[in-house]
Each structure stands twice: as C-alpha cells, then as structure tokens.
Amino acid sequence: MDDITNQGGERFGAAPRTDQLVNRAWREARRGAAPSPEKVAMLIARDLVRQIGTEQVKTGDPLPSEVEMANSYRVGRTSIREALRIMEVQGLLSIKTGPGGGPTVKEPTSADAGRMLSMHLNVRNCTFGELAAARLELDPVLARQAAENRTTESLERLRDIVAMMENIPSNNNAEWARTASMFNAIMAAMSGNGVLALMSSSLRAIYAERIGSIQYTPKIRQNSLVSYRKIIDAISKQDAHLAHNSTHELISRALKQMSRLYPEILQAVVDWR
CATH class of the missing domain: 1.20.120.530 (GntR ligand-binding domain-like)
Known part of the structure; x- marks a missing residue:
C-alpha cells in the first residue's frame, strides 16, 4: 500500500497502532470464544432473519401480530417485542405504532x-x-x-x-x-x-x-x-x-x-x- 501520511509524517492505518491492536487480539484469543447462553428473543430474531433470507418473508411484507407470534413461538409477548426491537435496530424492520401498525420487513442498507x-x-x-x-x-x-x-x-x-x-x-x-x-x-x-x-x-x-x-x-x-x-x-x-x-x-x-x-x-x- 502507498504511504498515506499526515502533515507530521505519520502513516494512517499503521504503527503506533500496531502494538495496541496486537495486544487486543491477544487478549481476545486468550479469553477464547465460549458462547454465552442465548436469549429467547435472539433465537426468535434469528428465525425471522432466516425466513427473510430465504424469501419466505419479503421486503414490504407485514409480520404477524405480537399475539400471533407469541402463540406461534409459545413465548410471552415481551420476548417477541425484544426480538422485533433487535431486528429494528439492525435495519431489518420498520415498526409503526397505533391502529393498523405493526412490524414490516425492510430491506437493510449498507x-x-x-x-x-x-x-x-x-x-x-x-x-x-x-x-x-x-x-x-x-x-x-x-x-x-x-x-x-x-x-x-x-x-x-x-x-x-x-x-x-x-x-x-x-x-x-x-x-x-x-x-x-x-x-x-x-x-x-x-x-x-x-x-x-x-x-x-x-x-x-x-x-x-x-x-x-x-x-x-x-x-x-x-x-x-x-x-x-x-x-x-x-x-x-x-x-x-x-x-x-x-x-x-x-x-x-x-x-x-x-x-x-x-x-x-x-x-x-x-x-x-
């Protein structure tokens, strides 16, 4: 890569950051990647994402109501709300409140x-x-x-x-x-x-x-x-x-x-x- 430097001659994207990045990588590697128990909401969100990815549910489609999904997944509505919130934050859903509202599948962007x-x-x-x-x-x-x-x-x-x-x-x-x-x-x-x-x-x-x-x-x-x-x-x-x-x-x-x-x-x- 060409040297891209600031006015002080420091190369962007290189040392002195190298040691800092290596130390962080070392700490993460030593801790290992032991998975933590997953929340029910995350499992539900993952299933909904799978449905979107396989086009069982498409962009613009409304999702079932909270009550319907709670019955389908056999969980409380709190878990459904949390799952929907996870997906909304990730840009996968838009949620409209009020009468006639609810979650709608949204195409995520870069x-x-x-x-x-x-x-x-x-x-x-x-x-x-x-x-x-x-x-x-x-x-x-x-x-x-x-x-x-x-x-x-x-x-x-x-x-x-x-x-x-x-x-x-x-x-x-x-x-x-x-x-x-x-x-x-x-x-x-x-x-x-x-x-x-x-x-x-x-x-x-x-x-x-x-x-x-x-x-x-x-x-x-x-x-x-x-x-x-x-x-x-x-x-x-x-x-x-x-x-x-x-x-x-x-x-x-x-x-x-x-x-x-x-x-x-x-x-x-x-x-x-």
Missing part, C-alpha cells in the same frame, strides 16, 4: 451495516485514516473482480453515473459525493462477491456520512472523472490489472488530498452514529 460496524470501530478507537486505508486495500480488489465479472448492463450503469457526474453543478458538493458513492457501490456489486461488496459499502457509508462538508474543486472533479473513465474502460476491456491499478490511483490521490486539506478528519476516531 448504511445499516455501517452503523453497527461504526460502534465496534469506535470502541477500538479506530480512526477515519485507518478506515480510508482499508478502502485503499479493498476497493481495487473489487475493481479487479468487476472487470472479470462485468456484464453489459452493469457497465452501462457505470457510464450513466459518470454522465450524471459531468452535469453536477460546481457548488453542489453533496450531490457529487452521493453520485461518487453510487459509482463505487455499483462497481463493488459488479465484483459478484456479496461479502466484499457489503464490507466496501459499509466502510464507504461510515466515511461518506462524516465528510459532507468537503469541497470538491473543479480540478479534483476533473481528475476524478478522468479516473472513473479509465476504470470503466479497463472494466469494459476486462483488463483486471488496469482496473485494480486505476482504482488504487483514484483512492490514493483522494487520501493524499484529504491528508493535506483535512488532516483533522483522518485523525479523528470513528464515532458511532
């Missing part, structure tokens, strides 16, 4: 996954610099896989997104950031690897939520558009090596700009939101 991940990053004092460094490693891999697995339809979506970016007013930084995230999300999905795509999208969601105030100058935008077109061309030709390197170049340049212009953001600890 922002939902990122929100939960940000809590663990916060506890571990991980910085946005470390998060950005992780993206520098992960996204080029996704670009390489996208080149290997690309379809005509997915490629056209990338081209449409770049066309949208070309027409974003220079004073609309929020729309530029949102559309750039859209490009990254589609490229990650094109990899065909759902795990890596979710990891990338979750990290990006955490990152994007905190950098809304960044100004994207005409030069930054133009350089980014050149890189996006280069990535699309590489994916179109199924040149996995070029797709990887072009994506690495894009993110590396962005991180160096961040380090120079907004070092306080990269040095900040990820906060749970």
